[in-house]
Amino acid sequence: MAKINIKINGKEVSKEIPDNTLLSDFLRESLALTGTHIGCDTSQCGACTVHLNGNSIKSCTILALDCDNSDIRTVEGLEKNNILHPVQTAFKKHHGLQCGFCTPGMVMSTIDLLNKNKNPSEEEIRNWLEGNICRCTGYQGIVEAVKDAASKM
Amino acid sequence: MANLIGARIERKEDKKFLTGKGRYTADINLLNQTYAYFVRSPHARAKIKNIDLSKAIKAPGVIDVFTGDSVVKNKIGGLICGWKIVSQDGNDMKCPPHPVLAKNSVNFVGDHVAVVIAETLEQAKIGADLVNVSYKIQKAVVHTATAMNFENIHDGIDNNLSFDFALGDKGKTLEAFVKADKIIKIDLVNNRLIPNAMEPRAAIGDYNSSSDLLTLYTASQNPHLDRLIMSAFNAVHPEHKFRIVAPDVGGGFGSKINVYAEDVVVAFASKQIGRPVKWVAERSESFMSDNHGRDHVTHAELAVLNDGKITGLKVDTIANLGAYSLVLAAVTPTYLYAPLLLGVYDIPTAFCTVKGVYTNTAPTDAYRGAGRPEATYVIERIVAKAAKEIGMDQAEFRKKNFITKFPHQQCLVHNIDSGDYNAHLDKAIELSDYKNFENRRSQSSKKGKLRGIGFSTYFEACGVAPSAVVMSIGAGVGLWESAEVRFNPTGNISVFTGTHSHGQGHDTTFAQIVGDKLGVPIENIDVVHGDTDKGTFGMGTYGSRSLVVGGTAIVKACDKIIKKGKKVAAKMLEGKPEDIDFKDGEFILKNSNKKKTIGEIAFACYLPGTFGDVKSPLPEGVEPGLIETSFFDPSNFSFPAGSHICEVEVDEETGETKVVKYTVVDDFGTIINPLVVEGQVYGGIAQGVGQALYENAHYDEAGQLITASYMDYTMPRADNFPQIKLDYTCTPATSNPLGAKGCGEAGTIAAPAAVMNAVIDAVGVDVSMPATSEKVWKALNKKSSKKAAA
Numbered sequence: 001m002a003k004i005n006i007k008i009n010g011k012e013v014s015k016e017i018p019d020n021t022l023l024s025d026f027l028r029e030s031l032a033l034t035g036t037h038i039g040c041d042t043s044q045c046g047a048c049t050v051h052l053n054g055n056s057i058k059s060c061t062i063l064a065l066d067c068d069n070s071d072i073r074t075v076e077g078l079e080k081n082n083i084l085h086p087v088q089t090a091f092k093k094h095h096g097l098q099c100g101f102c103t104p105g106m107v108m109s110t111i112d113l114l115n116k117n118k119n120p121s122e123e124e125i126r127n128w129l130e131g132n133i134c135r136c137t138g139y140q141g142i143v144e145a146v147k148d149a150a151s152k153m
Numbered sequence: 154m155a156n157l158i159g160a161r162i163e164r165k166e167d168k169k170f171l172t173g174k175g176r177y178t179a180d181i182n183l184l185n186q187t188y189a190y191f192v193r194s195p196h197a198r199a200k201i202k203n204i205d206l207s208k209a210i211k212a213p214g215v216i217d218v219f220t221g222d223s224v225v226k227n228k229i230g231g232l233i234c235g236w237k238i239v240s241q242d243g244n245d246m247k248c249p250p251h252p253v254l255a256k257n258s259v260n261f262v263g264d265h266v267a268v269v270i271a272e273t274l275e276q277a278k279i280g281a282d283l284v285n286v287s288y289k290i291q292k293a294v295v296h297t298a299t300a301m302n303f304e305n306i307h308d309g310i311d312n313n314l315s316f317d318f319a320l321g322d323k324g325k326t327l328e329a330f331v332k333a334d335k336i337i338k339i340d341l342v343n344n345r346l347i348p349n350a351m352e353p354r355a356a357i358g359d360y361n362s363s364s365d366l367l368t369l370y371t372a373s374q375n376p377h378l379d380r381l382i383m384s385a386f387n388a389v390h391p392e393h394k395f396r397i398v399a400p401d402v403g404g405g406f407g408s409k410i411n412v413y414a415e416d417v418v419v420a421f422a423s424k425q426i427g428r429p430v431k432w433v434a435e436r437s438e439s440f441m442s443d444n445h446g447r448d449h450v451t452h453a454e455l456a457v458l459n460d461g462k463i464t465g466l467k468v469d470t471i472a473n474l475g476a477y478s479l480v481l482a483a484v485t486p487t488y489l490y491a492p493l494l495l496g497v498y499d500i501p502t503a504f505c506t507v508k509g510v511y512t513n514t515a516p517t518d519a520y521r522g523a524g525r526p527e528a529t530y531v532i533e534r535i536v537a538k539a540a541k542e543i544g545m546d547q548a549e550f551r552k553k554n555f556i557t558k559f560p561h562q563q564c565l566v567h568n569i570d571s572g573d574y575n576a577h578l579d580k581a582i583e584l585s586d587y588k589n590f591e592n593r594r595s596q597s598s599k600k601g602k603l604r605g606i607g608f609s610t611y612f613e614a615c616g617v618a619p620s621a622v623v624m625s626i627g628a629g630v631g632l633w634e635s636a637e638v639r640f641n642p643t644g645n646i647s648v649f650t651g652t653h654s655h656g657q658g659h660d661t662t663f664a665q666i667v668g669d670k671l672g673v674p675i676e677n678i679d680v681v682h683g684d685t686d687k688g689t690f691g692m693g694t695y696g697s698r699s700l701v702v703g704g705t706a707i708v709k710a711c712d713k714i715i716k717k718g719k720k721v722a723a724k725m726l727e728g729k730p731e732d733i734d735f736k737d738g739e740f741i742l743k744n745s746n747k748k749k750t751i752g753e754i755a756f757a758c759y760l761p762g763t764f765g766d767v768k769s770p771l772p773e774g775v776e777p778g779l780i781e782t783s784f785f786d787p788s789n790f791s792f793p794a795g796s797h798i799c800e801v802e803v804d805e806e807t808g809e810t811k812v813v814k815y816t817v818v819d820d821f822g823t824i825i826n827p828l829v830v831e832g833q834v835y836g837g838i839a840q841g842v843g844q845a846l847y848e849n850a851h852y853d854e855a856g857q858l859i860t861a862s863y864m865d866y867t868m869p870r871a872d873n874f875p876q877i878k879l880d881y882t883c884t885p886a887t888s889n890p891l892g893a894k895g896c897g898e899a900g901t902i903a904a905p906a907a908v909m910n911a912v913i914d915a916v917g918v919d920v921s922m923p924a925t926s927e928k929v930w931k932a933l934n935k936k937s938s939k940k941a942a943a
Contacts, residue, residue, distance in 0.1 A: 034180035035173015037403075039351050040436040044863035047351060075173035088171040092163050095832045099656030100170025101351040101403030107171065122876075129871040133863070135351050135404050136656045138839030138900075139871040141832055 004068050008033070009077030017064055024048045026064035027074060035075040035104045039133070046132030049105035050074045056112035058131075075104035078111075087111050087149045096145035098136035106132045110146050114153050122147070157669040158891075161828045165675070166660040175401040178355035178370050183429040186357070187216055189419055190277035191432070192267040192284045193441065194259035197293035197513035197856020198306065201257055201266070205285040209269060212283050214276030217426055219418065220267045221256035229253060229421050230387040232412060235480035235629045238316045238487050238509070246316035246509065249307035251477040253387070253414040253421075259288070260306060260476035261515050262858055263441030265414045270422050270430055293513040293856030297473040298450045300510040306476070313511045315474055316483060320491040321504035321565055329465030329502050333456035337539040343527050344922045345448035345473070345850040346843075347866060348520045350655075352403020353434035354443065356416045358423030365394050369420045373399040374409045374653050375693020378630070380685050382412045382480075389420045399683040402655035406840070407519035408443045409655070410695050411480050415442075440861040445850055446520020448473035449486065449527050453494075455535045461545050461553045466503040468494050468531060474509050475516035482518045483509055488626055489524025489614075492566035496532035497574045497612045497794055498554040502564055513856045519695060521840055522901040525613045533609045533906030537913075547608045547910075548582055555610075559884075567614055569792045571884040577818040578610055581796035584878055585816035593800070593814075602802040604813075605915025609797040609907035615895040616701030616791035616888070633786035634698070635689040636706035638667060638714055640779035642759035644752030645677040651691005652703035653682050657897060658829040659699060665825055666704055666891070670711035671751055672738020689782055697895030700825065701791045705889040709783035717779065718754045724772045725749055725757060755779045791886045793894040795819035797838075799907040803915045808930025810912055812842055816878045817903075822886040822894035830896050835877055837900020843869040844901075845908035849923050867923075 005014050008031060015030055027033040027050070036059055039047035043061040050059045051073040078085040087110050090096070097103040106129070113120060113128045120128065125146045126139070134142060169175050206218045232251040239245055250256075255266050267284050271277035294303045294313060301312040330336060350372075357370040367390040373379050376397040384392040402409060419430045434442075449472050456465035472486030481489075491505040540550035555574040562568045582588075590606050597604035617623070620631025637649040648667050654660060664678040681687050691703070719733040722740035726733070732743045741748040749757075757770035758779040771777060800814035817834060824830050847867035851859045860866040885892025905922060912924045920932045 028180075029182075033173070034176075037177070037352070038179070039353065040863055042436065042862060042864070045351065045436075075171075079172050084168070084171065091171055092167040095164070095828045097167060097170055098658070098832055098836065099351065099404040100166075100175045100401065101177065103170045103175075104173050123872075126872040126874075133351065133868050133870060135349055135406070135840070135868070136836045137832055138835030138837070138877070139874055140835040140877055143871065143876075 002065055004064055006067055006069070007071045009073055019065060021064045022060055023062045023064045023067055024059040027059060033074050033076050037101055037104060039101065046109060047102050047105040049108040049132065051108060051112065056109050075107055085111070086152045087114065090145040090149035090152070094141045094145040094148060096137060096142040102132060102134045106134060106142060110149065114150055119150055157665040157675065158823065158825055160665065160826065162661060162665060162826055163828065164658050164661040165664065166658065177352055177401045177403055178357060178372050179433045181357060181370055181400070183357065183359055186429040186431050187270050187272060187426065188274040188277045189422060189430050189432040190269050190274065190281045191265055191415065192269065192281045192286065194255070194262060194264040194266055196259060196288055196290050197262050198291045199259050199288035200291065201255060201259065202287040202289055204267060208285065209280045209283040212276065212280045214272040215280040216270045216272065218267055218269050218280065218284065219254060219422060221252055221254040224252065224254050224421065225256060227421065228388055229417060232414065232477065233382060233386045233480065234478035234483060236484040237627045238318055238483040239627065240317045241319040246483055247310045248315070248478045249310060249511070253417045261513050262856060263438070263515060264476065268418050268422060270426060295512055295514060295852050295854060295856050297448055297471050297510065297512065300473070300512045306511050306513060310511060315478060315509040315511060318487045318507040319505065322502055323504045325502040326465050326467055326504040330454065330456045330467065333464055334459040335457045335543065337455040337457060337535055337542055339453050339535045339538055341451045341453065341531060341534060342921050343447045343449040343451065343530055344844060346446045346520055346848050347440055347850050348406040348408035348443060348446060349868060350404030350406055350408055353436055353439045354409065354413065354415065355433040356419045357429055357431045358419035359429040360423040360427065362427055366396065367394060367420060367424065368396045368398065369416060370398045370400065371416050372402045372409055374402070374405040374655060374695055376653065376683060376685050377651060377690045378693050379412050379416065383417060383420065387412065387417045389417055396686045399653055402653065405655045406521040407446065407523060407695060410519055411444055437861050440866065441515060441858055444479055444518035445475065445515045446517060447527060448517055451531055453531050453535050455539050457539050457543060461543055461550050463498055463500050463554045466494060466500050468505040470507045472507055472509050473512055473514065473517060475512060475514045477516045479516045479518040481523065482516060484627065485519050485524045486527065490528045493525050493528035493614060494532055495563050495565055496529065496536070497556060497610050499556045500564060514852050521837065522898040523696065525898065525902045526841070526905060529609065529611045529902050530906045533611065534909065537608065537910040548578060551578065551608065551610050567792070568789065569612065570789060570887040572612065572792060572794050572820060573882060573884050574610060574794060576882045577794065577820050578796040580880055580882060581798050581816050581818040584818065584880055585798040585814065587798065597802050601805055603805055603915040604800060604802050605911040605913065607799045607907045607910025607914055609903040609910065611903040612792050612794035613899065613902050614790040614792060615697035615898065616787055617696035617698045618790055619788060620786050630692065631786065632692055633784050634702040634706045635691045635782065635784045636703065636710045637689050637780065637782045638707065638710040640714065640755035642756055644755050646673055648678060648680045648707060649688025650680060650682050650703050650707065651689055651693065652699040653694045655694070657694065657699060658826070662700065662825045662829055663704065663707055666707055667711060670708060671714060673751065697897040700893045701889055701895045702785060702787055704891055704893060706783045706785035708890050709785055710781045713781035713783060714779060717775065717781070718751060720772050720775055721754050721757055721770055722749050725770050787888050789888040791822065791888060791894040793819065793821050793896065793899050795899060795903060797903040797907040799911045801908065801911040801915055803912065803929055805933060808926040808933060810846055810924050810926065810929050812908060813875055815875060818880045818882060819896065819899055820882045820884055821896045822883060823892035824881065831879060833896045834879055834900045837898060838877055838904045839869050839874065840901045841904020842873065842908055845905045845922050845924060847923050
C-alpha cells in the first residue's frame with residue numbers, strides 16, 4: 001500500500017492504495033468516476049483515455065502511483081455549471097456517439113487534439129483518432145463533430 | 154408537435170454518455186459484493202480427467218468454487234438452441250448438450266470449466282490459477298469445409314453434421330441450368346468475425362434470501378427473453394421472482410442476444426453464497442467466448458441466358474456452428490440466409506442446401522445482419538461475375554434482372570410488399586459520378602494505384618417477425634413486440650417498450666413517434682426499457698425489428714389512448730365520441746370551438762370526480778386512468794433495399810487496399826430521425842468494410858484462437874474510411890402503419906460485396922475476405938508471374 005496525492009478534475013485527492021493499482025481502476029473503483037471505461041485492458045481501444053497534465057493517455061496501462069502529484073482530468077470534469085464542453089456539444093449535434101461506451105475516451109482524445117492543433121485537416125483528425133475504436137458510428141459523425149468543435153473552440 | 158416523425162433531432166440520451174454518467178453493468182457495485190473469475194479451457198478439444206479444487210478453495214479470500222458437478226447437482230439446465238431446423242430427410246437438427254460449466258469434455262478454447270468466487274477480483278484470479286484440471290487432449294476439428302470428414306466431436310452426432318437443410322425446387326432448378334446459355338460458378342468463403350461490441354459482457358447476480366428475489370444485471374439486448382430462458386430452461390429461478398436489468402449496454406450487434414454461461418453461473422452462484430457476484434469480461438474473454446459470426450464455405454452457380462437474363466440459382470453452403478448450437482445459431486445460416494440468396498432479382502427458380510457443422514471453435518450465432526450479409530455476398534459476387542463474363546455493364550445487368558412489380562412473391566419464401574430498385578440504383582449512380590469512373594481509374598493509375606469499382610444492390614428481410622411464420626419453421630417463441638403508453642396525471646408520458654436500446658437511440662426516436670401521435674413535446678416523454686420489473690414482456694432488439702415491430706406496438710397503444718380520450722372528451726365537451734376529432738394534442742368537438750387538450754383529458758382520467766363544471770368526466774363503463782398496452786405481431790417481414798457503390802485503390806507495390814469513395818442510397822420506407830438513421834448506415838458500412846478488408850477470426854490447426862486481442866484482430870479505425878455519401882429513396886412498407894422498414898443492419902449486409910467487387914475489379918483476380926495487403930499483394934504477384942510465364 002502507498003499514499004497517492006493527486007489532483008482529479010481540479011480537486012486534491014489523497015488516498016491509500018495498493019502499489020499495483022492501475023489509474024483506470026483507481027478512477028473507477030476508488031473514486032467512482034465510472035465515466036472512464038475499460039474496453040480492452042491493453043491500451044488498444046482508447047475507451048479509458050484521460051488527460052495527465054494536459055496530455056491524453058490511456059489510463060488502463062499506467063500505475064496510479066506513477067501519476068502521484070499530477071493533474072488528471074476525466075470526462076466527468078468537462079461540463080461546467082451544467083454547460084457542456086464544445087466538443088461534447090459537437091458530438092451531440094453530429095451524432096458522434098451511439099452506445100456511448102467509447103465516447104468518453106473519444107471526447108478526451110479529441111480535446112487533446114484540438115488543444116495541440118487548432119484547425120486539423122480531416123486526415124489529421126482521422127490519424128489522431130486511430131487509437132480510439134468505435135464499433136457503432138463508422139467514425140463519420142465523430143469526424144464531423146471534431147471539425148465542428150475545432151471551428152468553435 | 155406534428156411532424157416529429159422525419160425530424161432531425163439530437164438524441165435525448167446523449168448527455169449522460171458525453172458526461173461519463175452512463176451506467177453500464179461494470180459500473181454497478183453492490184453492497185457485500187463478491188467477484189467471479191472463470192477457469193476456461195486452454196484446449197480446443199479434451200476430456201476432463203479430474204478437477205482438483207483443494208488448493209483453490211483454501212486460497213485467501215476464496216469463498217467458493219463451482220464446477221460442472223455443482224450445477225448438475227443443483228439441476229441447473231444447459232444453454233439452448235432456440236430455433237430448431239429440420240433437415241431435408243425430415244429429421245430434427247442435432248444439438249449437443251451445452252452445460253454452463255463443462256462436465257466431461259471441453260470443446261473450444263475458452264469453454265467454461267469452473268468459476269472461483271472471492272472477496273476481490275485479484276483473489277478470484279489467484280484462486281482460478283490454483284484450480285488444477287487434468288485433461289486428455291484430443292485432436293481438434295477446426296475447419297468448416299472439412300469438419301464432416303473428421304471423427305465426431307459430440308457423441309451421437311455423426312460426421313459433425315447438425316443439419317442438412319434444403320430450400321427450393323431442385324428439379325426445376327436443374328432444368329433451368331440445362332437450358333442456360335451460360336453457367337457462372339463461384340467459390341466463396343465468408344470469413345469468421347468477432348462482433349466486438351466495445352463494452353465487454355458483464356453480469357452481476359444478486360439474490361435476496363429474505364424475499365427470495367433474484368436480480369441479474371447483465372449486458373443484454375433482450376432482458377425479458379433472457380429471464381424466460383433462464384427460468385424455463387436453465388431453472389435458475391422462477392420468472393415471477395426474477396428480475397433482469399440490462400442497463401446502459403455498450404453495443405450488441407447480436408453478441409448480446411444469447412443467455413451466456415456467465416449469466417447463469419453468477420445468478421446461480423449468488424443464490425448459493427447469498428451475496429452479490431460480479432463478473433466483467435476481459436477483452437480476451439470476449440474474443441474467446443462471445444458468439445462469433447458468419448463462417449461459411451459456399452459454392453454457387455447462376456444460370457444465365459445470352460441476353461443477360463438470370464434463369465436459375467444453385468447454392469451449396471457449409472456453415473460452421475462452432476462447438477455448440479446457440480439460440481439463433483441454426484436459423485441464421487438457413488431461414489435468414491437461403492431465402493435472401495435471390496437478392497433483388499426476379500429469379501424464376503432456385504435451390505439451396507446448407508449443412509450446419511460442429512467444430513472445436515467458439516459457437517457462432519447472429520452477428521449484425523445475421524444470414525443476410527452472407528446471402529448478399531453470394532448473390533452480389535456472382536451477379537458481378539456474371540455481368541463481367543457476359544460483357545454487360547454492372548448496372549445494366551442488375552437492372553435487366555431487377556424485380557420491378559410489387560408485391561412480388563419470390564420463388565423461395567418472401568413476398569416483398571414494396572420497393573423501387575431502379576430508383577435507388579439510379580440515384581446512387583448519379584451521386585457516385587459513375588459515368589466518370591474511368592477518368593478516376595486513369596488518374597489513380599498515374600499514381601501507381603489500381604482503382605476498382607464495385608456494386609452491391611441488396612434487399613433484406615427484417616422487422617423480425619410474424620410469429621405464425623417463424624414458429625411454423627422452428628422458432629421457440631413468437632416475435633411480436635409490446636408497448637405500454639402511460640399518461641401520468643400531470644400530463645407527461647412514460648413509454649415502456651419490450652425492445653432494448655444499446656446505441657440505436659430509442660429514447661429519442663420512440664419519443665418522436667409518441668410526440669407526433671399524441672401532440673406532446675418530446676421533453677415530456679420518457680422511454681423506459683431494459684428492466685423486466687418495468688413494463689410489459691418484450692422480445693428485445695435484433696433483426697432491425699425495434700422500430701418496425703416495437704414502434705408499431707407504440708403506435709397502436711397511442712391509438713388506444715386517443716380512442717379512450719375521445720370518449721372522455723365527448724362527456725366533457727357534451728358531444729358524442731364520433732363527433733370528436735383529435736389533432737395536434739387537442740380533442741375538438743366538430744362544428745364548435747369546444748376543445749380539451751390531451752393533458753386535460755389525462756388529468757380528468759385520474760380524477761374521476763367533480764372536475765370543473767363537469768360532474769364526472771368519465772362516461773359510464775369507462776375505467777379511470779390513461780394507460781394503454783398493445784402487442785403487435787406483424788403480418789409480414791419488412792424489406793429494406795438499396796444500392797451501394799464502392800471504389801477502392803490498391804497499391805501495386807504493397808497490396809494495400811483503401812476504400813476511397815463510397816456511395817449509398819437506401820430505401821428504408823418511412824424514416825423517423827435521419828440523424829439516427831445515418832449513424833446506423835455509416836456504422837453498418839464500417840463493419841461491412843471491416844469484414845471485407847480487415848477482420849478475421851483465425852484458429853490455428855490446434856484450435857487456438859490466434860486473433861484474441863486488438864493487436865491481432867484488425868478492427869476498422871477512423872483512418873480506414875473516406876467520407877461516405879448517403880441518400881434515400883422511399884417506398885413505405887405496407888405491413889405496418891408507420892411504413893417503416895428498419896435500417897440497423899443494412900450497411901453491414903451490403904458493404905462486403907460492394908468492397909470485394911471493387912477489389913476484384915481493381916486487381917483482376919479473385920481475392921477472399923479479408924482482402925489484406927498480404928493477400929492482395931500475393932494475388933497481384935501470382936497474376937504477374939502467370940502473365941510472365943505466358
